[in-house]
Every structure is written in structure tokens, then in C-alpha cells.
Amino acid sequence: MKRAMVLGIFLVLGLVLAQGRTVTLLWSGAITGPTSDVGGPYAAGIEDYCRYANEQRLIPGVTLNCIVRDDQYQNPNTQRILEEALDRSRPAIYLGYSTGAMLQLKPLINEVRLPTIPASAHIGLIDPPNHQYFFLPVSSYSEQVVALMEYINRTERNARIALVVNPSPFGRAVVDHARRAAQRLGQTIVDVREVGGGNLDNTALLRALDAAGVQYIIHQNVAGPVANILKDAKRLGLDRKIKQMGAVYTGGSDLLRLAGDAAEGYLWASSYYTLDENTPGINLQKQLAARYNRSADILNSTNYTAGMLAAAIAVEAMRRAAQRFNGRIDNETVYQSIIGMNGPNAFRPGFAVSTKAGIEIDFTRSEQTGAEGLRVLEVRGGKFVPITEPFTSALFRQVRNP
């Protein structure tokens, strides 16, 4: 009997060892609730990349435990989910979401030294204090808006610009930097307006901006409100007078679908490749969407790409941590791997455009933005088409720390 028990114990231990270790990666974000049109595909991107990583054994001997939770864009939910995960599963890395929740959680994340890759690209997350463990996958909202202002300056001097932003920390993130950039570029920020979802009519807004001599509207929002403004501008004939453009979450397939013809000519700053381009990341995206039966809407969403990029960075950091620290994958070793992801060790998954130096994703202890390159794309014939080469905003670094 004793012999059988000992044999049994050895058998169980053997099975456990054969299966390898489990390491946790946590994401919480808005799968439902406000901005879930962004969060839904983003979550799908993370889930699919995790499944792929486990199937392909991207981290040898390690099974990823990907926890994907819906916080409904509610900060208390986000906090509870993170605290619960810290207590129960001790994640090695955290993929966050909303600006508000991330700003709120900065001190906690710093205290527990948890490497964090948020979906929010609010520059305040990588600004002091408590910023050490935050890493933005792509350039910040502010940098993208400043890049658009630089793009305007190429053809139009002393432009008069209005910012139309989401009524949230996410939307307001860009205002101060845009003002500082405008001063240096000789542009005028004529007005800053907050517009949320469900904006049923934008006639008053557009006419007021037109009366104030606005030539360009820069949006920092999600696609829905922007599409409504584009449709109203077209109806009022203001699409020929006012050029509209936006950062990060304003563009993509959602905008094309919602705005239809009215999207023609809309400019979008984006670090991501489009689905038409032949890159390893985009090809993987197509392959995984097919393998896991994702809908066409998910496949076409740039937020699906964004989720995959965030997960890819996390998985790569874990893989490098295991390789460099004798299989030790925890928040400390993952942090060391992320800040070492530069120079010849930069990461090239093929989801985001590369800078002139050929670098796609790189981080250091002090440079916490991954993809610093971006392109301006324009809607032509119902598609986003790149109209610039990848570039990095020159002015942003000056206005960030004046």
C-alpha cells in the first residue's frame, strides 16, 4: 500500500513537472460599457495571441495563464480586478486599459513593481511620479496629435485648429501639449470642445467652429462621435472648408463603417500597419482571426491589432526573462527584460511601423514608448491609405518637457 502511495505521488509530481509552470498575464478593460467598441476587439487580440503563444509554446516550459476581465470602464472594477489578481495569481505583467483607471492605479502599480502595458496612451502614465513600470506600446495620444499639427504645418502656416475631445481623461490628455505645440508652430487653437458618444446632431458645433474660422479639427475620441461629426459636416457642406483628422482610436474600420462616404479625406495618425499590408504581424492577425473564428469586424479592427501587439510585447518580455534569468519569470525579471528591449534587442513583431532607424518596438528605463514611428493615413475610396512615410514627432519631445 505504502509503495503504491509513493509511486502515485511520484507519478503526480512527474506529470506536474512535465506540464511545466504557469505564469499569469492579466488584462482588464472595457469589454462592455463605454468605449467597449475599442475594448472588445482589443481583448480579442490579447486572448488570441495568448492562445497562439500557448499553442506554439513561445515560452518554453511555461503555460500562460491569460486572465482577461471586463471592468466595464469603471475604475473601482479595474482596481478590484487588479488587487484580486495580485492576491491570487501574482501576475508577472499587467495589460491595462483606460486612462482614468491607469492614472488612479499608478501608485499601486509602482508599489508592487508590476510592469504594465496599458491600452491608454496618455502621456501622464509615463510621466513622473510613479511612472517607472508603465510602458506604452505605441506613441502617446499627445505625440500623435502634435504629429498631426506638424503635418498640417507642412502645407498650411498659421493654421486655425479646433480640438474635439472625448469628455474624459482620455480625451483631455492631449489639450495642454497641443496648445504648447501650437505656440511653437505659429498655429492657433481656436477652441476645445468635448463631445461624447450618442452625439445626435453636431450642427451647432460645426457652425460655431466654422464661424470662428476653424480650418482643421483634430479629434481625440473614439470612432462613433467622430463619424457623426463627419456626417454632419458633409451634410452642411463644411467638409470642403474644414479638414478633419484624429489620433489613435478615432480611425480604423469602425470609422469607415459608421461614417460611410463622409469619411473620405479624413486623416488619421496611426502607428499600426493596415490590414492591406504584408507584414508578419498583420499576416499573423489574419491567420489567428481565421483559426479562432473571429468575425470580419474583429479582424478588420485596428484595436484587434493593438491588443495583439500589447500581448506580443508581454509574451516576448516573458520569453526573454525566462531565457536571461534561468527560467525565472516574475514582475522583476519581466521589467528587466522590457527595459532591455532596445538596440539589437529591439522587438519586431510587425504590427507597428518602424522608425527611420528600423526599430519597431524598443524600451529603456527612461524611454517608455514602444513604437515611436507613426504615419498619417487618409481615407481614399473607403480605405485608409498611408500618405506619409513613418515619422516621429520632432516637436513633441520639446513640448513634453518645456
Place this chain on the structure above:
Amino acid sequence: MTDFLQNLISGIAVGCIYALAALGFVLIYKSSRVINFANGQLIAIGAFTAYALAVWMGLPVLLAALLALLLTALLGFVVERVFLRRLVGQPIISVIMVTIGLASVLDGLMYLTPFGSGNFTFPPFLPPGGLNLGGLNISYPQLLAIGFTVVFLLMFGWFFQRSVLGIAMRAVADDQMASMSLGVSVEKVFALAWAIAGLTAAAAGIVVGMVSGLNQDSLIAIGLAVFPAVILGGLDSVPGAVVGGIIIGVLQSFSTAYLDPLLTQVGLVGGGSQYAMPFVVLLIMLWFKPHGLFGTEEIERV
């Protein structure tokens, strides 16, 4: 002057959408003294039903919209039969709590469908652009909203003033026990009120979907955003819902056009006064008329 008129027309059009959404509140309150916190969910279900019929089943949009109106009315009827029927004669707060629970359940169920997160649009069936009248522009979906509102207003005006069922509904709203003792079926009245509320909610959802696309969160938000309109007009007044909706719509349009630029000039950047102004005006209004513009003022003899 053109700008003023344009802002006025746009405000009226938006106000009509609010009015449609507000009618659902009013009809249920009018018959049962209950505020339905699941109104936004009915709006979303109506809109997504129309979308599913039009896109998935390939029906013409107008036919899909008509069927969605009927199906959402049926849903309202079923909800009353299943959840609220047993609460006749019970404290109002119990019924209100059921509507809050219902909102949560419907929310959760919708998230299980493909409509949970994402943006959708109806197949185009109206001409692009809008109607231009001497430099004043209004989009076709907005015209549709105005049309829907006028039709519903006339229909309900007649229904509550002239039809036996409408008068029975008013009697039930006034005193459930007295109505029952006179042979009025309170249960039928409640079921009918919920069915009609489902109908108006679906109409609002379909119009919102045509104007700004379909997004669950935005549609549900519209359902509750019309509270100021409902309270301003008077909780139990059908014309009040329409007038309240239009006042709020115009107020928002004017505050965006004229107040936001002033706020910008004094350094209060961000605009967004359209979100606050309805509540500011509502507070002032209720100071003078606590029952709203057209609400029934109840006088109790002591």
C-alpha cells in the same frame, strides 16, 4: 439669423428623438406610477432587432423597422406579464426595483449577443445629405424622427382622450383600487402600457440608429439621458414629454452654439455645456413648477 434658425431646427429634431424616448417613461408612469429604468434597454433592443431583421434576414429596412416595433411591443407586454403582473397593488418602490433589476438582466443578455460591443449601421435606405430649405439643413433621419414624434403624439393624444382603453389607463393611474372596484382590468392596462412603451422605445432606438449608428452603450445612455425632458414636461403628460424633449434639444443646440464659445473666451475650455444645461434649467424650472410644465398637480385635502 440663419445660424439661429438652423440651430433651432437642429435642436427641435434632436428634441423629437428625446421625446420619442421620453414617451416610454411617460406611458408607463401615466398608467402605473412607475418609472421604468429599463427604458434604455428597450430602446437598444428595438434598434438591434431592426438591425438584425434588416441585415441578417435581408428584409427591407422599413419593413424591419415595422417588425421591430411590433416585436419590442411584444417584449414589453411579456415583461409585464412575467415580471410585473404579481406586483399589482404592491408598493411602487418594489416595482421600480424590479425595473432596475430588469435593466441589469437585459443589459447582460444583450452583451451575450453579437451586439454587446461594437458599432453597427443600418443599410442606407434614405437619400444621402438632407433637406435644404433656404439655407437651412436637416437630415432625412432627423426628419424621420420629427415624423415619428408627430404621429405618436397625435395617436396617443387621441388614445388617452377618446378611447375607452385610454381613459381606463388614466383611471388606473389615478387610483388602482377604485378602478378595480369599477371593473377595470388593471393587469390589462399595465400590460398595454408596457407594450406601448416598448413600441415608442423601439421607434426611438431605430431613429437614433439611423442618425448616429448603433452602439449598445450609447443607445442605453439615451434612455436615461431623457430624464430631464420627462421631468421638465411632467412625468405623466404625453404632450409634456414632447415639449420637454424639444426644449431640452433646443437648449443643448443653443448652449453648444452660443454658450460654449463664451466659456472658451473666459478660459473654461472644453465646452460640453450641452450636457449640464438641461439639468440647470430643470432645477430652475422645478423651483417654480414642481410637477413639470404639464404634469398633474395633486392636491390632497387634509
